[in-house]
Amino acid sequence: MIRQGGKVSGGDEPADKRVVVVVDDDAGIRASLGSLFRSVDLHVELFGSPADLLARPAPDVPSCIVLDVRLPGISGLDFQQQLAAAGVHLPVIFMTGHGDIPMSVRAMKAGAVDFLAKPFRDQDMLDAVMSAIERDALRRRELAAETDLKARYAALTAREREVMSYVTAGLMNKQIAGEIGLSEITVKIHRGSAMRKMNAKSLAELVRMAQALGVTDPRSS
């Protein structure tokens, strides 16, 4: 069984697929986009309003969102920000029938993958969706690695984290002992524990982990 992250139990979610989430209040548009995406082997979830989307959990596979700019009750651009604020970082593709340039620029600045004016060619939409899903797949790979790292870091005690920050800043055990006000031997112990818990096989690895975690030199703060 494939376990990506922490899947709970048997939903009807695809295990090894890619999902396109469509939000549009026009049922005809939803239907035609649905068949378009299914024709290229993508799983589709259709919603008539933003609220419906929020009521369901975000898919746990590489996916993206296709949004009409004009949504019932809220602007698509505002909804984009709302999703980001809620921790949903799926790539967004906009489509619109009555858009203008400032609107498209604002959407792109906010990180939209594409902004398609209706009528658009099916191929343009497919290209945008494929690009967005690829981007999301990459983000998920990076996120998985980082989550793992953060879990290990969280298992460190306060002292171990403190010592680790000095170690990865390049200080010797003796210097660290002086900075914190401990004996050198104690520093060595925390250092060894940190290395073991972080699963670092060398100082070089620990430094790269600290880099990825954003751990900085304590003396510069």
Added chain:
Amino acid sequence: MIRQGGKVSGGDEPADKRVVVVVDDDAGIRASLGSLFRSVDLHVELFGSPADLLARPAPDVPSCIVLDVRLPGISGLDFQQQLAAAGVHLPVIFMTGHGDIPMSVRAMKAGAVDFLAKPFRDQDMLDAVMSAIERDALRRRELAAETDLKARYAALTAREREVMSYVTAGLMNKQIAGEIGLSEITVKIHRGSAMRKMNAKSLAELVRMAQALGVTDPRSS
């Protein structure tokens, strides 16, 4: 050919200022943008055509380019790509009187800072320019640091680079000696030379430099 970063001799260039480069075939627009930017203490260079811009060296201070999409002889979007291909990475702001959404989306995807439809408010243009110059200033700071680093790395001998890559991968001197087929003492010497030439005060520093330089574990290639 434009050479960005190698200042030739005494132009009338400002030493501590910020520059806005304007390219528009309409002399009236040029004039009004010129006075707009000067009013907020920005230095301005005005050009009637892309060719005129290419004939002059790019400014060596934080700056940006304001382009009309419709230029004499070439599309502003194509010109944007042309500049990037020529190694000029100044942030670009587009303005247009007859633009459409696909055009603006293409420009933003290509990295434009903003895309303003005429008529625009002066304040919107100023905001865009300030943001672009800030972005360029940041890029220059990063570039300067990286250039420095690359210069030091280039001063290493082949052996020193080789040893450095193994060291920053986390191998011990003994292991490196085995991998390359040298004695441990020789590895130590190259390692020490690399540390000195790279101006690294600790292994942690060297690892971060290798990271920034894209130096990877030789065993994984």
Added chain:
DNA sequence: GAGGCCGCCATACGCACGTATAGGCGCCGG
């Protein structure tokens, strides 16, 4: 051809690192 740079190796010393062994203190939850 002589000097300079690079590369290679050896012995040796001082220091740093990692860990094992052993002990003491305070806190918390079973």
Added chain:
DNA sequence: CCGGCGCCTATACGTGCGTATGGCGGCCTC
């Protein structure tokens, strides 16, 4: 209440690291 954990310290040993000293050969350039 006591065991476990975090935290601190000490002595001691083995190993790794950095460098100094000294020596050898190849290549290029002046």
